[in-house]
Amino acid sequence: MRKLIFLLVSFLIFTSTSLYSYSSNPKEFIVGLVEDAISKLSDKDLTDEEKSEFIEQIALENVDIKALGLYTLGELRKSTEKDKINDYQIAFEKYFLKSLTSRLKDYSASKFEVMSEDKKSSNYTIVNSKIIPEDGSPEIKIDWRIYTKNRDKPLIRDLIVEGLSLARTQREEFSSILSSNNNDIKALILKLTEFVAN
Amino acid sequence: MNSKKLKVFIVSTFFLLSIIELKASDECFEGFSRSVFKFNMALDDIVIEPIAKGYNKLPSPIKSGTSNFTSNISTLLSIPNSLLQGNLREFGNSVGSVLVNTTVGVLGFLNPAEKIGLKPHKEDVGQTLATYGIGSGCYFVLPVFGPTTVRDSIGLIADTFVDPFAHITLREKEILGISGNNLDYFTVKGTTAVDFRADNENNFKSLEKNSIDLYSSFKSIYLQDRDNKIRNSSENSQDDWGNLDN
Numbered sequence: 001m002r003k004l005i006f007l008l009v010s011f012l013i014f015t016s017t018s019l020y021s022y023s024s025n026p027k028e029f030i031v032g033l034v035e036d037a038i039s040k041l042s043d044k045d046l047t048d049e050e051k052s053e054f055i056e057q058i059a060l061e062n063v064d065i066k067a068l069g070l071y072t073l074g075e076l077r078k079s080t081e082k083d084k085i086n087d088y089q090i091a092f093e094k095y096f097l098k099s100l101t102s103r104l105k106d107y108s109a110s111k112f113e114v115m116s117e118d119k120k121s122s123n124y125t126i127v128n129s130k131i132i133p134e135d136g137s138p139e140i141k142i143d144w145r146i147y148t149k150n151r152d153k154p155l156i157r158d159l160i161v162e163g164l165s166l167a168r169t170q171r172e173e174f175s176s177i178l179s180s181n182n183n184d185i186k187a188l189i190l191k192l193t194e195f196v197a198n
Numbered sequence: 199m200n201s202k203k204l205k206v207f208i209v210s211t212f213f214l215l216s217i218i219e220l221k222a223s224d225e226c227f228e229g230f231s232r233s234v235f236k237f238n239m240a241l242d243d244i245v246i247e248p249i250a251k252g253y254n255k256l257p258s259p260i261k262s263g264t265s266n267f268t269s270n271i272s273t274l275l276s277i278p279n280s281l282l283q284g285n286l287r288e289f290g291n292s293v294g295s296v297l298v299n300t301t302v303g304v305l306g307f308l309n310p311a312e313k314i315g316l317k318p319h320k321e322d323v324g325q326t327l328a329t330y331g332i333g334s335g336c337y338f339v340l341p342v343f344g345p346t347t348v349r350d351s352i353g354l355i356a357d358t359f360v361d362p363f364a365h366i367t368l369r370e371k372e373i374l375g376i377s378g379n380n381l382d383y384f385t386v387k388g389t390t391a392v393d394f395r396a397d398n399e400n401n402f403k404s405l406e407k408n409s410i411d412l413y414s415s416f417k418s419i420y421l422q423d424r425d426n427k428i429r430n431s432s433e434n435s436q437d438d439w440g441n442l443d444n
Contacts, residue, residue, distance in 0.1 A: 070440055125437065136258055137397065141432055163426040163433060169418040172223075174306065176414035190417040191410045 007118040022062070026146040027117045029154045033062055034112045034129070041104065052101045057102055064147050064155035065093050072171040077182060084185050091192040098196050111136060113126070123149045126160075222334035222421050224345050231339040235413050238344060242395075242402075250396040261396070263307040268390040270299045270306030272320060275361040279321035282360075283329045288430075291318040319430045321359060324353030328428040337417060345420035 022032035040046065040054050059065070069092035070077045070085075077085065111132040118126045127144040145158035145167075158167040174188055181187035203320075225231065253261065274295050280289035295311040295318050302310045327349050328334070335348025338365035346354065357366040365371050395402070409415045426432055 067442055071439065095410075102408055103404050120437070123443070136262070145431070145439065157439060160433070163421055163431065164422045168422065169415055172418035173409065173411045173414040176411050176417075195410050 024154060026115055026127050026144075026148060026154050029062075029146065030127045030129060030144050031114050033058065034114075035102070038110065038112060039061075040172050049057055055101045055104050056097050059097060062156055063096075064157045065096055067147065067155075067157055068096065068167060068170075069093065071167055072174050073185075073188075074171055074175050074180060076185065080185055088185055088192075091189045091196070094196045095192040123147060124157075125154075220333075220336040222337050222350075222424075224336045226336035226338040231337070232413055233418070234339040234341050237341060238339065239412075242343065244394065246395050247399075247402075249392050250399060253392050253396045254399060261393075264389060265393050265397075266299070266303070266309045267306045268386055268393055269309075270296060270303070270385055271363050272390060273299075273318055273397070274363045275357060276318050276321040277362070278321060278360040279326045282326045283321065285321075288319055288321065291316050292321075320427070322353055323356040324424070325428050327353055332374070334421075334424070345416055347421075347424075350424065356402035400416075 022029045022036075037055075037058060046054075052077050066089060069089050072092070073080075073085075073088065080088075091155050108146055111134065112129065113132065114127060114129045116128045118128065120126060125146045127146055129142050129144065131140045131142060133139070141162050143160040144156055145160065147155045147157045158165055161168070177191055178184070220226075273292050276292040277289065277296070280286075282291055282356055295316040296306075297380040298314070298316060299306045302308075324347075332349055334350070337347050338351075339346070340346050340351065343354065358368055362373055363386070364383060366373050366376055367378035367386075368380060370377060370379060405410060405415055
């Protein structure tokens with residue numbers, strides 16, 4: 001009986017933690033993830049809160065938020081003390097999740113198509129896709145930068161929308177804030193915290 | 199050339215050459231640009247955004263017809279620029295697209311050229327100067343026109359000299375029996391801007407809502423977009439993730 005309970009509990013833990021895990025093949029990973037996202041976000045029975053929760057969960061499991069945070073910090077990541085980097089990472093994760101939720105909640109009525117993938121190195125594959133809005137507006141080309149160092153668990157590091165890298169845009173935005181504050185990481189952390197609070 | 203004019207010419211040339219040496223990420227005069235940016239955003243809130251919102255409420259065939267019409271006219275600028283860049287394939291694409299859309303496409307309101315595979319890249323003098331190896335120079339913001347660089351602002355003025363549409367409207371010359379006036383030019387350019395703004399209504403909203411430094415976001419997007427246009431590619435050129443491992 002104890003063995004059965006243990007198995008049952010293990011199964012529940014496994015199914016709940018791998019709720020949003022997808023294929024380890026970069027192309028199939030993106031197809032599965034986006035199809036899942038579109039079906040959830042266009043579900044009229046889900047409340048905004050449930051949608052936000054879903055987006056946050058899916059991002060925490062499938063986006064390399066830690067690396068994205070370091071990338072957006074630019075060269076400063078090399079010269080900043082570890083504890084300050086940790087404070088920054090905590091603020092960045094909250095900022096990223098809030099901004100992602102806000103961006104994605106309104107986008108739903110679209111068809112999604114993955115066209116191809118381009119293996120750049122053993123660590124990176126770019127998956128090329130397009131979104132075809134149902135309102136007849138022009139299709140949007142989206143490339144996904146997938147980090148494949150761990151072959152069993154690919155992670156998204158960047159989205160390149162019509163040739164515009166979201167990570168690069170974010171990094172240049174942060175760089176401007178840092179340079180106008182004598183490269184003080186605390187000023188950036190404060191800005192991120194203010195954004196999350198508002 | 200008298201000595202005073204020569205001095206002005208030499209000083210201006212040295213000034214331009216020195217600022218063209220700067221990278222696009224360098225600011226020419228950030229404080230001033232940020233003020234102009236604020237002015238442009240206010241102008242957008244008061245004038246352009248409400249018009250764009252109204253435009254988005256128009257029936258879809260009217261919107262796509264207007265968009266095709268202004269796009270066909272802007273392709274005229276690509277014809278001399280493709281030629282100046284020595285890109286004969288793009289030159290053929292632009293000429294073919296304008297001819298097909300202006301005739302079969304009922305003055306450009308329809309876009310049959312795209313259906314037969316004629317999808318020319320938009321080219322301007324700024325891009326042509328870049329293909330000649332001229333650097334972008336520093337970045338600044340123009341009132342109404344928005345983000346630009348030294349090279350692109352010179353290109354913006356030069357565009358009005360090589361653009362056949364500007365030739366028949368702004369300069370009131372006749373080409374193939376067609377002529378126009380200033381009002382035609384500014385109406386078409388204004389409509390192009392509204393069409394672009396309306397197409398990107400959600401993107402603007404999202405950017406405004408999620409940005410912690412909107413000025414820098416616009417700058418980054420502008421510079422990435424120009425880089426892609428110069429390379430005629432929609433792939434981002436910068437790959438600087440390589441050494442970032444967890």
